[in-house]
Amino acid sequence: xxxxxxxxxxxxxxxxQILDASIRLFSEQGYENVSIRKIADIxxxxxxxxxxxxxxxxxxxxxxxxxxxxxxxxxxxxLFDIKNPLIRLHKLGENYIRFGLENPEYYDLMxxxxxxxxxxxxxxxxxxxxxxxxxxxxxxxxxxxxxxxLIPPGDVNTLAMAVxxxxxxxxxxxxxxxxxxxxxxxxxxxxxxxxxNWLINTMDQSSN
Amino acid sequence: xxxxxxxxxxxxxxxxQILDASIRLFSEQGYENVSIRKIADIxxxxxxxxxxxxxxxxxxxxxxxxxxxxxxxxxxxxLFDIKNPLIRLHKLGENYIRFGLENPEYYDLMxxxxxxxxxxxxxxxxxxxxxxxxxxxxxxxxxxxxxxxLIPPGDVNTLAMAVxxxxxxxxxxxxxxxxxxxxxxxxxxxxxxxxxNWLINTMDQSSN
DNA sequence: TTGCAAACTTAACACTGTTAAGTATATTTG
DNA sequence: CAAATATACTTAACAGTGTTAAGTTTGCAA
Numbered sequence: 001x002x003x004x005x006x007x008x009x010x011x012x013x014x015x016x017q018i019l020d021a022s023i024r025l026f027s028e029q030g031y032e033n034v035s036i037r038k039i040a041d042i043x044x045x046x047x048x049x050x051x052x053x054x055x056x057x058x059x060x061x062x063x064x065x066x067x068x069x070x071x072x073x074x075x076x077x078x079l080f081d082i083k084n085p086l087i088r089l090h091k092l093g094e095n096y097i098r099f100g101l102e103n104p105e106y107y108d109l110m111x112x113x114x115x116x117x118x119x120x121x122x123x124x125x126x127x128x129x130x131x132x133x134x135x136x137x138x139x140x141x142x143x144x145x146x147x148x149x150l151i152p153p154g155d156v157n158t159l160a161m162a163v164x165x166x167x168x169x170x171x172x173x174x175x176x177x178x179x180x181x182x183x184x185x186x187x188x189x190x191x192x193x194x195x196x197n198w199l200i201n202t203m204d205q206s207s208n
Numbered sequence: 209x210x211x212x213x214x215x216x217x218x219x220x221x222x223x224x225q226i227l228d229a230s231i232r233l234f235s236e237q238g239y240e241n242v243s244i245r246k247i248a249d250i251x252x253x254x255x256x257x258x259x260x261x262x263x264x265x266x267x268x269x270x271x272x273x274x275x276x277x278x279x280x281x282x283x284x285x286x287l288f289d290i291k292n293p294l295i296r297l298h299k300l301g302e303n304y305i306r307f308g309l310e311n312p313e314y315y316d317l318m319x320x321x322x323x324x325x326x327x328x329x330x331x332x333x334x335x336x337x338x339x340x341x342x343x344x345x346x347x348x349x350x351x352x353x354x355x356x357x358l359i360p361p362g363d364v365n366t367l368a369m370a371v372x373x374x375x376x377x378x379x380x381x382x383x384x385x386x387x388x389x390x391x392x393x394x395x396x397x398x399x400x401x402x403x404x405n406w407l408i409n410t411m412d413q414s415s416n
Numbered sequence: 417t418t419g420c421a422a423a424c425t426t427a428a429c430a431c432t433g434t435t436a437a438g439t440a441t442a443t444t445t446g
Numbered sequence: 447c448a449a450a451t452a453t454a455c456t457t458a459a460c461a462g463t464g465t466t467a468a469g470t471t472t473g474c475a476a
Contacts, residue, residue, distance in 0.1 A: 011454095036433065046456050048435080057433065112320065117385040128389035135390055154406060157391070162374060162403040169377025170369065177325040181336035182343055183365070195370040198362065202410050244464065254425050256466080265464065 015053045017043045022060050023067065031105050031113070034061070058119040061109060065116040068106035069130035075099045076137075085144035086151065086204060092141060093167050093196045100171030101189065107175060111168055135160060151203040166199055223261045225251045230268050231275065239313050239321070242269070266327040269317060273324040276314035277338035283307045284345075293352035294359065294412060300349060301375050301404045308379030309397065315383060319376055343368060359411040374407055 021042035025034045036057060040047040054060050075095040082088040100107040109116060110130075120128055139160045145151045151159075170192045173179055179188050229250035233242045244265060248255040262268050283303040290296040308315040317324060318338075328336055347368045353359045359367075378400045381387055387396045 035431085037431085047433090048457085049455060051434075052454075111381065111386055112384055114384060117388070120389065121385070131386065131390060152410075155402065158399060158402040158406050161378065161387075161391075161399055162406050165377030165381065165400075165403055166370060166374040167377070168381055169373030169375070172380055173319065173373065173376055176320055176322060177329070178319055178339065179369075180325070181328065182339060183369075191366065191369055192373075194363065194366045195373055198366050198370050202360075243462085245462085255464090256426085257424055259465075260423070 011053075014043070014045075018050055018053055018060070019063055022064060026064055026105060031108055034064075058115050061113070061115040062119040065106075065109040066130055068103070068110045069134065071103060071106060072096075072099050072110070072134070084150075085141050085148060086200065089141045089145060089163075090196070090200045092138065093163070093200070094193065096167045097171055097192055097196065100167075101174065104175045107171060112172060135164065138164060145203075149205060151205055163199070167196065170195060222251070222253075226258055226261055226268070227271055230272055234272055234313060239316055242272075266323050269321070269323040270327040272314075273317040274338055276311070276318045277342065279311060279314060280304075280307050280318070280342070292358070293349050293356060294408065297349045297353060297371075298404070298408045300346065301371070301408070302401065304375045305379055305400055305404065308375075309382065312383045315379060320380060343372065346372060353411075357413060359413055371407070375404065378403060 018039060021039045022034055024042065025038055034057075036050050037047045039050055039060075043049075050060075075098065076092065079088055079091055079095070082091060117128075120126065139156050142151075142156050142159050142163070146153050146156070174188055174192060179191075183191055226247055229247045230242055232250065233246055242265075244258050245255045247258055247268075251257075258268075283306065284300065287296055287299055287303070290299060325336075328334065347364050350359075350364050350367050350371070354361050354364070382396055382400060387399075391399055
């Protein structure tokens with residue numbers, strides 16, 4: 001069955017071409033410039049062809065949002081070397097903020113825009129793997145902090161929501177320009193890191 | 209000049225009618241259903257007439273976002289009676305979360321969507337009064353907490369960003385369904401309030 | 417009555433996601 | 447080998463979006 005095999009490869013190829021075009025549009029021109037027609041232009045097919053490979057635009061955006069999680073993962077590569085989990089938690093927060101500010105488009109897709117979650121809600125059986133992995137990583141670090149008595153004991157889920165909530169709040173308010181008229185421009189990023197420092201210090205058992 | 213006066217009243221009237229129609233569409237059908245053509249349908253004028261009263265759609269959305277801040281203000285009416293500033297801070301956070309969950313559309317406009325800030329950026333001289341007032345309220349409560357030694361001393365701006373960051377993070381992650389696949393549905397709101405409780409308790413000087 | 421200005425509309429541009437229906441090509445079946 | 451079918455793709459259209467240039471109607475002043 002060499003023929004059908006080659007055909008399937010070609011089909012997969014075109015699917016990948018569509019994704020590549022989407023990523024290119026997305027990275028170069030931002031979220032609102034990813035349109036089916038522009039993708040079609042790049043791959044040199046008619047717009048409707050895209051629908052033979054992806055159910056709708058949300059499905060494409062979902063794939064892009066997964067790529068975003070991969071990209072974020074790369075920010076935390078060197079983190080496993082750090083022994084002290086509280087310092088690891090701090091670095092994790094710093095990296096989250098840095099990733100969010102450096103990749104606002106991917107950040108939007110991952111944590112702000114409804115599109116990828118809409119796709120996920122279409123079949124309720126499947127869960128949000130990327131998000132689950134990321135949150136579990138955070139929970140693991142927090143558990144280790146509690147275990148080693150670096151922070152006061154408490155419900156890990158609550159702690160995780162609090163920490164994630166704060167860094168996400170900072171990044172999304174910054175990216176959506178809600179600090180711009182309140183905090184002088186060059187102070188926004190340092191202020192965000194100060195807020196994170198404050199959180200870590202406040203949790204730090206040894207500082208009491 | 210009774211005639212020109214009446215005319216100006218009529219003009220102001222139509223401007224208000226446009227806003228009323230926008231609020232209605234916005235409240236009843238959500239953000240993405242506020243379109244110039246639908247507004248025109250309601251006020252029974254052609255779509256282009258809207259442009260004689262508002263420069264563009266952003267200008268309308270900016271007005272709506274201000275109404276949102278008014279609505280949020282109403283949530284905090286009874287707050288001034290509370291003497292203990294730390295309890296007031298806690299209630300402020302609870303109200304913020306409640307407002308955000310109960311009015312997701314207004315919340316979007318106020319803190320998530322770029323549109324109102326784009327409008328603001330058009331003339332850089334004017335500042336974000338609504339946001340400024342709200343943030344100053346938070347800072348005042350925090351200052352009072354420090355003054356009365358209810359929380360450890362620290363930079364008020366940093367504290368304000370941290371607190372606002374966390375509650376905004378929680379609300380926006382919840383509204384954009386980022387908790388849905390990670391936290392069982394009926395536990396989302398309690399978990400958010402637990403996270404807020406944790407923050408307040410961690411700050412609370414007396415609990416150490 | 418003419419002239420002008422204000423208020424409003426028509427028609428269009430350039431887009432968007434999406435779908436029904438049609439076509440051409442290649443493969444399978446009788 | 448010819449006819450039927452399945453695959454891959456396209457055309458044309460629907461229903462909508464924000465926005466603008468140009469044209470029309472209305473009412474008031476000179």
